Amino acid sequence: MRIKKYPIILLLGLIILGVFVISMNFKDKIVDNSWISELGYTDDQIHSLTxxxxxxxxxxxxxxxxxxxxxxxxxxxxxxxxxALTNVVEDSLDYELIGKVQQLNRDGSHRGWSKQVLLKELKIFGESYKNIETAIVDWQMSSSKEFSGLVGLEYFIGRIITLDYTGYQMGIRGNPIDYSSLNKKEYIILPLHKSTEESQKNLLFFEAKYKGELVIVYLDTGKNHSFLYNPNSTFAMGGNVPNLRNINIEVGDLELELSEIGEVHDIAQAQGLPYKTMIELNSDQIWKSNLLVTFDLIEGNIILSKR
Known part of the structure; x- marks a missing residue:
């Protein structure tokens, strides 16, 4: 009795082809977690991001x-x-009203007025802070979509923070990085420059090359549009910026193509920096460039890696 081999072989071939197609479709969704051990994190120092x-x-x-x-x-x-908190969550908060405070844009211009309040306690990743003075602002003052509030780097001084947008996760810890163990070809390490302005001392500035010249890049994860400084532009950040373009920058040995950058005339020039701030690099470019970003707020470095 003969066994019909060809239908079986054909069926196996179709199964193998199907598995291959499925794996190709999902390969981009496989999370690369190698940075966790390479940067010295332990599992309990990894948290989910939304x-x-x-x-x-x-x-x-x-x-x-x-x-x-x-x-x-x-x-x-x-x-x-x-x-800072917004009026989205105001009714659910237990706070003491202190007064009102003027809200300023990064260049020092007037943005609006907000309530100044006192909170009894806040906790961020297990750290507790008591009697916190903060503001409750109108969310429409700075966004086109409702949000509950925001927290900046002041509460992360002396920490290491890694943002993995693709993996929807974040690393945070207080122990230093072992730089001797890092692959310098994979991880680009640059010093953070400090502004001498009190209001900007905790912001992130680092240097890059644009058109062969050294410039300062300001990194702001709280915005989702990135900008290029052009003092001759007629457009500002808060309005419609139609003239989008692609630009190339060099960050150490890492070459980045930044897409859909808006040219504006109002990127603030913080005092005490060695070069002109030409680029405001925000969350959209972290996504598009598939960057893993680490802020070393112990030794004052930024570490970038393409995943």
Whole structure:
């Protein structure tokens, strides 16, 4: 009795082909977690990230407990004041009203007025802070979409923070990085430059090359559109910026093509920096460039890696 081999072989071939197609479709969704051990994190130092938008313009959110109730606040490296809340969550907060305060844009111009309040306690990743003065602002003052509030780097001084947008996770710890163990071809290490302005001392500035010239890049995870400084532009950040373009920059040995950058005339020039701030690099470019970003707030470095 003959066994019909060909149908069986054909069936096996179709199964193998199907497995291959499925693996190709999902290969981009496989999370590369090698950075966790390479940067010296342990599993208990890894936390999940959520984002306020889906797709490549989402800004990261982290859990913050206010008077024992948890909220998801934007993790905003452009927030120099530490923490700010919005009227979205105002009715659910237990606070003491102190007065009112003027809100300023990064260039020092007037943005609006907000309530100044006192919170009894807030907790961020297990760290507790008491009697916190902060502001409750109208969310429409700085966003086109409702958000609960934001928290900046003031609460992360002396920490290492890694943002893995693709993997929807974040590393945070207090012990230093062992730089001798890092692959310098994979991880680009640059010093963070400090502004001498008090309101900008905790913001992130690093150097890059644009058109062969050294410039300063300002990194702000709390925005989802990136900008190029052009003093002759007629467009500002807060309005419609139609003239989008692609530009190339060199960050150490890493070459990045930044797409859909808006040219504006109002990128603030912080005092005390060695070069002109030409680029505001925000969450959209972290997504599009598939960057793993680490802020070493112990030794004052930024570490970039393409995943």
């Amino acid at each position: 984002f306020n938008f889906k797709g490549d313009r989402g800004c990261p959110e982290i859990p913050v407990a206010l008077n024992n109730k948890e909220y998801r606040l934007l993790f905003d490296t452009g927030c120099g004041s530490g923490i």
